[in-house]
Amino acid sequence: MLQDLNDLKVFYEVAKAGTVSRAAESLHVSQPAVSQTIRNLEADTGFPLFIRMSKGVRLTDEAADIFNYCKTIFRQVDELNRSIDDHTTLDSGILTIGASDTICKYYLIDKLKSFEKLYPAIRYRVTNCTTSESLQLLKQGDVDLSFVHAPIPVSKMEGFSFHNCLDLEDYFVCSKDFDCSEIHSLRDLTRYRTLLLESTSSSRRVLDENLARYGVKLKPKFELASLDLLIEFCKKNMGIICVSKQYIRDELSRNELKLIPLSEHLDVRHIALAAGNGYVSNAARRFMEHIKN
Numbered sequence: 001m002l003q004d005l006n007d008l009k010v011f012y013e014v015a016k017a018g019t020v021s022r023a024a025e026s027l028h029v030s031q032p033a034v035s036q037t038i039r040n041l042e043a044d045t046g047f048p049l050f051i052r053m054s055k056g057v058r059l060t061d062e063a064a065d066i067f068n069y070c071k072t073i074f075r076q077v078d079e080l081n082r083s084i085d086d087h088t089t090l091d092s093g094i095l096t097i098g099a100s101d102t103i104c105k106y107y108l109i110d111k112l113k114s115f116e117k118l119y120p121a122i123r124y125r126v127t128n129c130t131t132s133e134s135l136q137l138l139k140q141g142d143v144d145l146s147f148v149h150a151p152i153p154v155s156k157m158e159g160f161s162f163h164n165c166l167d168l169e170d171y172f173v174c175s176k177d178f179d180c181s182e183i184h185s186l187r188d189l190t191r192y193r194t195l196l197l198e199s200t201s202s203s204r205r206v207l208d209e210n211l212a213r214y215g216v217k218l219k220p221k222f223e224l225a226s227l228d229l230l231i232e233f234c235k236k237n238m239g240i241i242c243v244s245k246q247y248i249r250d251e252l253s254r255n256e257l258k259l260i261p262l263s264e265h266l267d268v269r270h271i272a273l274a275a276g277n278g279y280v281s282n283a284a285r286r287f288m289e290h291i292k293n
Contacts, residue, residue: 005073010037011049012070015063019056095283096125098134099147102227106247107166107271108147115290122283131202135160138276144284149202150272159277164270165291168244170207172260175237180260186216193239195230196220203227203269207242210266231257244269 013023014034024031042049049066050057059067099108104126112124127134127143134146135156150162172189174180183189196218197204211217221239224230231248234241235256251257273291275284 015067093283094123096143098127098137098143101128103147146274150270160274163273166271168269170266173257174240177237185263186214193221194218195222195239195241198223198225
């Protein structure tokens with residue numbers, strides 16, 4: 001029975017080369033070592049593998065079948081080695097990421113674009129989901145990396161490492177046509193129509209915790225799942241929203257929205273890169289380095 005792949009490799013090289021000497025040169029071993037390996041294989045198979053001729057060797061009919069199997073085996077080994085090299089040099093491979101629509105639009109897309117210029121052969125799969133869902137996918141190993149809104153509850157941080165990528169400064173914002181001259185504090189907001197993200201979102205959770213520190217609780221007229229919709233509602237003068245200044249730079253520059261000056265300041269939040277504490281693929285590791293740099 002043939003069990004040693006190295007012995008089969010010797011047989012394969014001798015069959016290709018047609019001589020023991022050339023096979024020995026290819027394998028970087030001595031001719032006697034090659035000849036001994038062939039004799040051992042012939043003893044294992046119970047039949048001769050080569051017919052010895054004056055100028056080399058040729059396969060016996062029985063050995064021809066073994067050679068055909070070896071061609072398949074060692075072609076696959078070569079393909080495996082090329083695949084390993086590709087992943088090492090990032091000439092191929094897939095990078096899987098979990099992130100919300102908001103993070104994708106306002107942060108991640110630019111980072112992916114610059115990374116793709118460095119490694120054009122990498123393919124990507126981005127799953128759009130909430131911060132909680134993204135961390136769950138990371139925990140299950142369904143994505144390599146997640147981009148989330150932080151801070152994260154301590155109970156959900158175990159098993160992950162986090163790197164803050166972008167500071168987010170939250171402000172209450174209104175339409176350019178909205179008269180906010182009488183609003184000076186967070187408590188004043190309770191007298192006005194507010195529009196907020198759904199209570200299940202990470203950003204809304206952090207906002208509610210911030211407001212609670214000042215003894216303020218808002219009862220929004222509208223709760224929306226999409227930040228983009230929230231911004232559009234505000235632009236139509238439907239009410240006051242809370243949004244990170246980094247997400248409305250264009251609207252502020254075009255004077256479509258304006259910041260409401262308040263005496264209190266909300267805590268700075270972050271877009272954070274989350275990774276598992278176990279194995280990290282080469283593509284994911286390179287992307288993490290790209291983000292951190």
